[in-house]
Amino acid sequence: MASADTTWKLSAFAPKPVVQAALLAHDLIDDWDFELVIAGREVAEDRPDDWVLEGWYPRKPGKAEKAALAGLFEGTAPKITVEELPPEDWVTLSQHNAPPIRAGRFHVHTPDYPADPDLIDFVIPASQAFGTGQHKTTAGCLEMLGHMKASGVIARNVADIGTGTGLLGFAALALWPRITLTLTDIDPVCTGVVEENAALNGVTMGAGAGEAVMIIADGMDDPLLQVRGPYDLLIANILAGPLVSLAPDFGKAVPPGGHLLLAGLLAGEQEAAVRRAMALAGFRLAARLQRGDWAILWLRRRRAIR
Incomplete structure (x- = not known):
């Protein structure tokens, strides 16, 4: 049996x-x-x-x-x-002995490997949640976050939708240390995973500036997530279908001039569908990376025309 x-x-x-x-x-x-x-x-x-x-x-x-x-x-x-x-757990097994990755300014590794003092370093153990940096979408988001910072983006209130291990939210906090950070996922197991990873990487869990709050939520449909908005940087490394469905909610959660970082979509038809949906929600493309077959999109919410 x-x-x-x-x-x-x-x-x-x-x-x-x-x-x-x-x-x-x-x-x-x-x-x-x-x-x-x-x-x-x-x-x-x-x-x-x-x-x-x-x-x-x-x-x-x-x-x-x-x-x-x-x-x-x-x-x-x-x-x-x-x-x-x-x-x-098959997710954990797939991550054991995963080699470190370098993605732009970031170095991500399991506890089996040493830190890199020359980069922004994160230790993320193999876990039941996605987002250890091994997948091209996660690594591409890390690269794009570094590019956004270098381009002069200023973030004060950030949300990471579908956070998994918390890695992308932690990366945003490393680049903009005084942000208010909201992490969400639909999977309840992510709460313990995020809290463990926060402790390993010196991230304080709390509601203040420079701290992170974890919420179990389906998309943007959560009162606390809505109360903590609007978000001048919203990150969503999920799947193309949910991104299309969430486009109107993202448009409400990100004010004019705000930023959206999207991944989890294949270049080609999926990317085209996501970009169409986001354009209807008021976003325009600022920059794009492609890693393998995966597209990583940085979009800006259009400012109101006076």
Whole structure:
């Protein structure tokens, strides 16, 4: 009998454009089963055109879960394999022994590696939350934050939506030490993860300037998150579909002249959809990075015309 903590993984191997199209189809589904978490990636660095669409489920997947994954593919879906993972957290396992990364002004590493005194250093243990700096979107956001600071951006009130480990919010606090920082995530496990990482990196949890508040919230729909706004810098490294849906709320939360840092979207159709939604909410592109297949966008809220 499987342990209650067992995770099951579904895998579908296909060429890169096919998996990317499936990810885009997933973003357009409003009633997706939130327990079936999916992601796409290249199989290996030396095989950039060979990708796999992976799904993780807390129970042995049945016909419905397999059909949901297969339904993301146009035409005939590739073969879907299912495997039972050990009764340990798969996110944590994937992060063990992860090498340090350098992203612009930042150096991020697990406790297994030494700090870099020449850079802004963060120690982020392998954890149950996303955002250790290993993914190109997180590293790209770190680079863009450094670029924003160097470009003269002044931040006083910052929110990191979908914070995961808290890393991007901590990075903003390192660049602008007197900000009021709000961290949010939909996953309750992130509260303990963020608090642990804050202690490891000398970040004070609290409501004042130079401190961080952690909130469990779905998007922008939380009274405390709304009361603590508006935000002159809002960070959201999540997924393209939620970014499109949240665009009107971001427009309300960021005042004219404020800044928005977005990631979690693939260059191409996903980026175009996100940029259209943000333009309708009053944002214009200030700068763009691309790391691998992922786009990182810095947008500014347009000032009112007098």
